[in-house]
Amino acid sequence: MRLSRYFLPVLKETPAEAQIVSHRYMLRAGMIKQASAGIYSWLPLGFKVLRKIEDIIHEEQARAGHIPMLMPTIQSADLWRESGRYDAYGAEMLRITDRHERDMLFTPTAEELITDIFRSNVSSYKDLPLTLYQIQWKFRDEIRPRFGVMRGREFYMKDGYNFDLTKEDALHAYNRHLVSYLRTYERMGLQAIPMRADSGPIGGDDTHEFLVLAETGESEVFYDSxxxxxxxxSREIDFDDKAQCQAVLEEFTSRYARTDETHDEAVFHQVPEERRRTARxxxxxxxxxxxxKYSEAMGASVQTPDGQKVPVHMGSHGIGVSRLLGAIIEASHDDKGIIWPEGVTPFHCGIVNLKQGDAEADxxxxxLYASLTALGLEPLYDDRSERAGGKFATMDLIGLPWRITVGPRGLKNGVVELTSRRTGESEELSPEAALLKIAQIYGKAA
Amino acid sequence: MRLSRYFLPVLKETPAEAQIVSHRYMLRAGMIKQASAGIYSWLPLGFKVLRKIEDIIHEEQARAGHIPMLMPTIQSADLWRESGRYDAYGAEMLRITDRHERDMLFTPTAEELITDIFRSNVSSYKDLPLTLYQIQWKFRDEIRPRFGVMRGREFYMKDGYNFDLTKEDALHAYNRHLVSYLRTYERMGLQAIPMRADSGPIGGDDTHEFLVLAETGESEVFYDSxxxxxxxxSREIDFDDKAQCQAVLEEFTSRYARTDETHDEAVFHQVPEERRRTARxxxxxxxxxxxxKYSEAMGASVQTPDGQKVPVHMGSHGIGVSRLLGAIIEASHDDKGIIWPEGVTPFHCGIVNLKQGDAEADxxxxxLYASLTALGLEPLYDDRSERAGGKFATMDLIGLPWRITVGPRGLKNGVVELTSRRTGESEELSPEAALLKIAQIYGKAA
Structure with missing residues (x-):
């Protein structure tokens, strides 16, 4: 993409409403714009990262054997009355009356609807195991939305639902999700730690939250270092292998790691003192x-091999997709701006032309632009007639992990400059060598 | 995908509510399920086609230089009051009150919000031309939703908005959209004819609708054959070339083609009688x-090169994404089921194992499954222990364009059967030759 033809409305000033760094940088980098309280438009740069995250989730869900679909945002209140959650949900549920005076709602989660789809179509153990998921917009009418996309009202979420014949099978589905989420977050450059959690309004026996350590985190967390x-x-996992998935669960959850909701000081003190950590x-x-819980309330049963009818065992599994942008920035930034991990960066590298209009530099x-594009990479070429300082500041703010700087002086010596956003280190290289290095970083054959 | 692990709830009976063929087949093929009146869940097969259509649109929009972003579904009523449409829109707008008693709505279209984004960020002619678009869920509270996804309440739509300094530039953006839409529809296997249209509630001077001819169409259309x-x-277009885009517009719109809304019998009669057609x-x-219209009402202006401040010229351009699935099926089916065009088929081919459990057939x-997958193709392998007749009926119903049938008898002679869904013709080929042919059809190197 050529910056002269893109829509990247970066802001010099930090809008007053932004209290945390990810919110500030997302606004300043022209990634989002507030439409109303807790509701955002995703400007092109923000949308690009959102799609990258979405693609990673789809790829990792496919690897685990889960099947994508999509449920509507507006649902009838009837199913929610069946499960008992229509009244229980409270003011966070956005309730709507349509033109025929029917009670509708903007869905905050989809256990009821997916259970209805299941019970209408599946009646035999032969169709199990089954895990369906979607990535769809949800709404929670937060009383005090804040922190930008971290606690918005309209948010993008991956929600998956497993249906299994037995508790044992359902726990394997649980483990499969844990394994697949570990891979998913790591590909985004995040360390997300599974912590024993409270089951909250969905209700559940086994549940883990995944937490990214960051100073601005909402939860206090306690863990074994x-x-x-x-x-x-990069370990290879056979997602059908129960023992293998169970072993990963044990490896990643046997050490103490809890949020304030489930924290137990006595148990924590069994961890050697030098390994005890408190953070956010x-x-x-x-x-x-x-x-x-839902299959009994809503009559989602299957026939077993010996002819009995039993309610299916279920679980639900979520990833906060829009919130992840905030979390990644909280975990990866400096005082100049965002530092995108390579897995989710909106553009693979920036090209800064120090003297636009100079025939050789152009x-x-x-x-470089053509060669990078031919490799299947997306460079962002700052082809505007601006001062170098302004161009560097923009590149630093929007956080592309690599920048190639091209100017007449370097070109006289046959070199361009390749700069790492993370370390700030630069090296002078021939354009061909710079291209090769970028290609290697992103696993492309140059 | 192995059918034994997929979720494809095909129906034997046609649900009573389905009046037109696309609705019947989408329900029977397990593509959609009604959640409430005019609101559908997209089951895995339907979701897959929806994504293919979305991907084609994104690719073609990128080719035309248009920039993707995303706006929220829930918007404040305030902007709509500014444009005057909040009161004008009527009962089709889904109006919502949030917990703080603020007036919100589920957006049916986004001229107001995009104009607000523009005016907040752009103030100079130097940032023009600019075309932003999104593919996002919309809602229109139709009084009588019907025909499945063809006239639903919650629907998926691509809506794009151009901002230009002059009328001439904006008409170039208009032409660019026309050209890009022609390409887009053709890639989906559709002939969509641009017809002079009525501007309706959006208001506009120049407007064309794209219509797919089909017996079940809602509009009566009149055209020169x-x-x-x-x-x-496959012509190459430079989307920056005004004359080239204008020439395409003239080529595709100079002949008579109008819907009943703009039809003029006198003008139609200037077409030679043998070329006059009436259809739906x-x-x-x-x-x-x-x-x-919107830039004046909402104060979206830019500075011109000579320092004046002028309202920008705008247009908006939409593709009915979810509706397209219905349109494609209406245009491409037979009495056994859907016939997907290769460009949008959910799976590239089916593999039917006539004798599951037979070592050689398996x-x-x-x-074949591994080889097709390695080519980057997605086969759907019917690996269930069902009768051949049932497997064929399912493949015909869901409409994959090609089917490879594998059985012990053919394998004795070293052949499998390759069948075209469209023509029904089969040929016996070695597995390698069948693979090569499928690869060629989809432009993959085998």
């Missing part, structure tokens, strides 16, 4: 096993 | 140039 040494890495965390996902930039 | 011979084909059509898109299917 050994847990931050764990990496999922941002919740970016949660997995639940809740058994037959030609070198165009050539 | 020469128009159906026009193909956009489904609207799948519309482009508008509406000048300064191995041949697995090998």
């Amino acid at each position: 050994e847990i931050t040494d764990l990496k999922f890495g 965390g941002i919740e970016v996902g949660q997995i639940f096993y809740f058994g037959t 030609a070198a930039c165009e050539s | 020469e128009i159906t011979d026009l193909k956009f084909g 059509g489904i609207e799948v898109g519309q482009i508008f140039y509406f000048g300064t 191995a041949a299917c697995e090998s």
Whole structure:
């Protein structure tokens, strides 16, 4: 993309309403604009990151064997009356009356609707196991929305639902989600720690939240420092293998890691003192096993091999997609702006032309732009007639992990400058060598 | 995808509520399920086609230089009061009151919000031309929703907005959209004819609707038969070239083609009688140039090169994404089911194993499945232990364009059967030759 043709309305001033760094930088980098309290438009740069995160989630869900679909945002109140949650949900549910005076709502989650789809179509154990998921807009009418996309009212969420014949199978589905979420977050450059959680209004026996450590986190967290040494890495997992998934669960959840909601000081004190940590965390996902709570209430049963009719065991599993942008920025920034992890960066690298209009500099930039694009990479080329300082400040603010700086002086010596946003370190390289390095970083053959 | 692990709840019976063929087949093929009147869940097969259509639109919008973003579904009534449409819109607008008693609405279209984003961020002609678009859920509270996704209440729509300094530039944006829409629809296997249209509640001087001819269309259409011979084909277009885009507009709109809303019998009679056609059509898109209607009402102005402040010229341009699934099926089906065009098919081909459990047949299917997947294609492998007749009926119903049938008898002679869904013709080929043919059809190197 050429910046001269893009829509990147960066702001010099920080809007007064922004209290935390991710909110400030998302506004300043032209990623979002508030439409009304807790409701945001996703400007092109923000939308691009949102899509990258969405793509990673889809890829990792496919790897785990989960099946994508989509449920509507506006639902009838009837199903929610069946489960008993219509009255229980309170003022956070956005309730709507349509032109025929029917009670509708903007869905905050979809256990009821997915259970209805299941019971209408599945009646035999032969169709199990089954895990369906969606990535869809949700609404919670927060009384005091704040922190930008971190606690908005309209938010984008991945919600998945497993249906299994037995508790054992459902716990395997639970483990499969835990494993797949570990991979998912790591691909986004995040360390998200599974912590034992409270089941809250969904209700559930087993549940873990995934928390990203960050000073601005809403939750206080307590953990054994050994847990931050764990990496999922590139290990191969057979998601059908119950023992393998169970082993990952044990590896990642056997050490003490809890939020303030479930924290138990006595148990925490069994951790050696030098490994005890207290910090703050941002919740970016949660997995639940809740058994037959909804299937019994709503009559979602299947026939077993020996002809019995039993309610299915279910769980629901969520990732806060829009919130993740905030969490990633909270975990990865400096005083100049955002530092995107390579896995979610909106553009793979920036190209800064120090002297737009100089024939040689323009030609070198165009050539790099064409070569990067041909490799399947997306460079952002700052082709505006602006001062170098302004161009650097914009690149730093929007946080592309790599920047290639091209100017007449360097080109005389046959070099451009390649700069890492994270370390700030620069090296002079031939344009070909810079291209090769970027290609290698992103696993492309140059 | 292995069918044994997929969620494809096909129905034997046609639900009583379905009046038209696309609605019947989408329900029977397990693509959608009604959640409430005019509101649907997109089951996995339907969601897959929806994504394919969305991807084509994104690719073609990128080619035209338009920039993707996303606006929220729930908007404040305030902006709509500024434009005067809050009161004008009537009962089709889903009006909502939030917990703080603020007037909100589920957006049916986004001229107001995008104009607000523009005026907050752009003040100079230097930032023009600019075309922003989104693909997002919309809501119109139709009094009598019907025909499935064709006239639903919650629907998925691409809506794009151009901002230009002059009328001439804005008409170029209009032409660019027309060209890009022609390409877009053709890639989906549709012939969508641009017809002069009524501007309706958005208001506009220049506007064309795109109509797909189909017996079940809501509009009566009148056209010169020469128009159906026009193909956009694979021609290369420079979307910055005003003359080139204008020439395409003239080629595709100079012949008589109008809906009943703009039909003029006297003008129609200037078409030679043997070329005059009357038919029915489904609207799948519309482009508008509406000048300064919103920019004046909402104060969206830019500074010109000579320092004047002028309201920008705008247009809005829509594609009915969810409705397109219905339109494609109306245009492409037979009495056995859907016939997907290759560009939007949910799976590239089906593999039917005639004797699941037979070692040789299983191995041949697995090998084809792996080879097709390695080519970047998505086969749907019917690996269930069902009778051949049932497997064929399912494949015909869900409409995959190609089917490979594998059985012990054919394998004895070293062949499988490759069947075209459209023509019903089969040929016997070695598995390698069948693979090669499928690869060629989808432009993959085998």
